[in-house]
Amino acid sequence: MFYFSEASIKHMENIEFDLKQVAYRALTLSKVDFGIPSTGGLRTEEQQKLLFSEDKTSVNGISNRSKHQANSNGKSEAIDVYAYVDGKASWDHYHLLQVATAFLQAANELGVKLKWGGLFHSYIDMPHFELLTGEWKWQG
Ligand SMILES: [Zn+2]
Numbered sequence: 001m002f003y004f005s006e007a008s009i010k011h012m013e014n015i016e017f018d019l020k021q022v023a024y025r026a027l028t029l030s031k032v033d034f035g036i037p038s039t040g041g042l043r044t045e046e047q048q049k050l051l052f053s054e055d056k057t058s059v060n061g062i063s064n065r066s067k068h069q070a071n072s073n074g075k076s077e078a079i080d081v082y083a084y085v086d087g088k089a090s091w092d093h094y095h096l097l098q099v100a101t102a103f104l105q106a107a108n109e110l111g112v113k114l115k116w117g118g119l120f121h122s123y124i125d126m127p128h129f130e131l132l133t134g135e136w137k138w139q140g
Pocket of ligand 1: 068078079080127128129
């Protein structure tokens, strides 16, 4: 049984409720522990711009807004994770795939429509999950 650290809980503070519920349920289902990095929840435009300049996201935050930026409720509709294996953070694809499996199962159980960044075509983003609003599109 895994538990979120105080830091991960704080990083999820301003994530949409449904998505947070999925994350908590996923942690009980996952065979691999995971956490939420400091930029894994709600981001300001400045934080998004910085990540874009570091080539860590495909979305510049201005002309193209990220689901991590505030929606009309002031919340993030996206969450990023890292796997936590052998006492350290891991972005190993197999570890992230196991976490993703738990997220998708949790979303299915809770009836939450979820989009996984590992299925994006333009920019594969395995640590990323977002609420599916509107139609599915094969784009990140
Ligand atoms: Zn993300």
